[in-house]
Amino acid sequence: MNNFKQTALLILFLGMMLSSSAQTKDTLEEFFYTSGKIKMVIAVIGIVLVGLFVFLIYLDRKVSRLEKHSKKH
Amino acid sequence: MMMNNWLKLACIGLLGYVLVFSLYVPLVPGGLHVDTEKIRPGVNEFVFTGYNTHFLSERKSLQVLIMSGNTTYCGEVVSVSDNAHVSTRVVLPDTLPSTTITFFVNNDVDGTLSVFSAIDMSSFVFAEGYKKGSCEMAVSNNEHIGFGFPFQHKLYEGIRNLMFHVPMWFTMFFLMIMSFAYGMKCLRGTKNNNVVVQFDNTDISHNEKLLRFDRKSADYAKVGLVFCMLGLITGSIWARFTWGDWWTSDPQLNGALAVFIAYSAYLILRSSTLDPEKRARLSAIYNIFAFVMMVILLMIMPRFYDSMHPGKGGNPAFNSYDLDSSLRAVFYPAVIGWILLGYWIYALKNRISNLTHKCHEQL
16 A cells, blocks of 8 residues: 555656656746756755655565565464 | 665766756856847947856956958947946948958957858958958967856857766767676577586576576666667757757757667567576577677767767767867766766666565566
């Protein structure tokens, strides 16, 4: 159940990111070019964190499967 | 295999330092742009825009001049609205020595800033008989005061990505080298399958030891692939807002994608073979191919072709021109910190694989 929630949150977050990037080219550039392109750095750090968290969730699910398995035996 | 607690602490400390300093250290002052598209003989007025500059607080020592060829023309500071904008008036003659023009601003704190831009200069005559500019900059210091990351045109704050995008590849390299090493270890001892050996202070069969090497090799490759993917995505974002496109046909980019695909194929190959011993040998052999491909595509090829990546196109990646000492102070800890994090994730992954293996044995 917990994993389901995490996955749902993640999909929601990705959807939000996608919909915000689905703007026209100019507004996208305008958004990222403000204040010396610092927003690009934030996006890069965000991607790294999201990627590592997704992998963490994957590992988390593996461990809970193992736990379930060890309870059965 | 458990990871040493000191290493975990070092990883957290290093990455904390990197996160704070890579975002906290300011950029050094630089010239952004000049708001004019055309300059003509006679009086020109324009606004020079700077970045992280101190025009207002250093109003007294502020100087503006224009340089064309080897002669300079003095600008007169009209007004300074804030620290980043200075309005200037400059009187230019009919004849200039060169078709290019550079704008300079100097003050005691920011040093000398320049903007070189493609400006319409069609109303000038370019000839030898130009009137020499009589302007001399009374420069007390050419260099800015204070510590900061270098200011580079088009890159701006994006230079901070160096601490996040580049170490992804270093980490991937580390993990793939380890994967290769364990693949080799696995291949080296495929004989004498039933000899009992000591491993981690327990007696296990030789065969079981090989399978452990195989699991290590696979886990290193899997975590390495995660870092490869992160490197590709972050690189794509960086490229979009610096070079102007999500993907460019740069040898470094295409090579990285090919490596990603090669290692994805490694995982597919593994999942297609059910017999564990056969899988261990097959994937170790394929690992050699993928590893050699990675070295060729990411280390050797980009040096022979022109690349937009700095330090490529005939040069080694690390040369003294690319990395400023302020960047080094954060970049090296970043590389070590990210590699430690990659190893930590691998160690977790490997413990889980070993447990899964044990569970399957009990069935």
